[in-house]
Amino acid sequence: MNIEIDVLNGDASWPRAKPLHQAVWGRHIVEKLPWAHIEWAHPDLRVLIDAPDDSGLACHVGVYFRTVTWNGHKVHIGGIGGVATREDCRRRGYASLAIDAAVQTMRANEAVKFALLFCEPHNFAFYQARAWHPFTGGVTCEQSSGPIRFEAMAPFVYDIVRAPRQGRIDLCGLPW
Numbered sequence: 098m099n100i101e102i103d104v105l106n107g108d109a110s111w112p113r114a115k116p117l118h119q120a121v122w123g124r125h126i127v128e129k130l131p132w133a134h135i136e137w138a139h140p141d142l143r144v145l146i147d148a149p150d151d152s153g154l155a156c157h158v159g160v161y162f163r164t165v166t167w168n169g170h171k172v173h174i175g176g177i178g179g180v181a182t183r184e185d186c187r188r189r190g191y192a193s194l195a196i197d198a199a200v201q202t203m204r205a206n207e208a209v210k211f212a213l214l215f216c217e218p219h220n221f222a223f224y225q226a227r228a229w230h231p232f233t234g235g236v237t238c239e240q241s242s243g244p245i246r247f248e249a250m251a252p253f254v255y256d257i258v259r260a261p262r263q264g265r266i267d268l269c270g271l272p273w
């Protein structure tokens with residue numbers, strides 16, 4: 098089967114992503130989670146896969162580009178976030194395809210040295226099976242209240258060139 102994968106501007110494609118985003122992370126769902134209070138960055142790009150029956154979006158991955166610091170040194174990285182597949186479309190390989198497309202998009206940007214995501218324990222095995230490695234160091238980020246240590250979810254890294262496994266990453270902005 099031919100699966101069409103779109104990689105679009107993040108802000109412009111938000112209306113297409115919104116229904117899936119709200120189904121997975123609507124206010125009533127998020128308010129019960131430990132990261133409900135976190136302010137998140139908006140993705141620069143979105144990878145989108147429509148359901149084959151024209152019933153709308155099946156899968157979404159947000160793609161971020163950011164110059165962060167690692168142990169005080171500036172490094173340009175990519176990020177993925179907002180990874181979600183519509184409940185009735187899961188276990189068909191859509192998220193795997195969309196994450197691959199996100200990684201290919203980052204590779205196309207020669208400045209990107211590694212990729213970073215944050216996830217909850219129930220998704221650790223999913224990402225580890227896809228060559229993402231736990232980052233065991235500390236992460237800080239910005240919030241409108243000021244800088245914070247980001248501990249709401251666990252960081253995982255992916256070797257675009259080579260990703261550090263430990264040390265201190267400052268996201269130099271909102272998390273994703």
Ligand SMILES: CC(C)(COP(=O)(O)OP(=O)(O)OC[C@H]1O[C@@H](n2cnc3c(N)ncnc32)[C@H](O)[C@@H]1OP(=O)(O)O)[C@@H](O)C(=O)NCCC(=O)NCCS
Nearest residue numbers: 121180181182187188189190191192193215216220223226
């Ligand atoms: C996590 C999530 C994005 C996975 O989406 P998905 O599209 O079902 O993912 P995939 O189909 O690529 O892979 C899921 C599993 O199905 C399996 N699978 C893939 N294609 C399959 C197929 N055709 N038939 C049966 N199983 C299949 C994969 O092997 C994988 O199993 P594994 O985790 O044991 O390796 C989805 O469950 C989701 O949206 N969850 C809620 C939001 C969330 O937690 N997002 C992650 C934020 S970090």
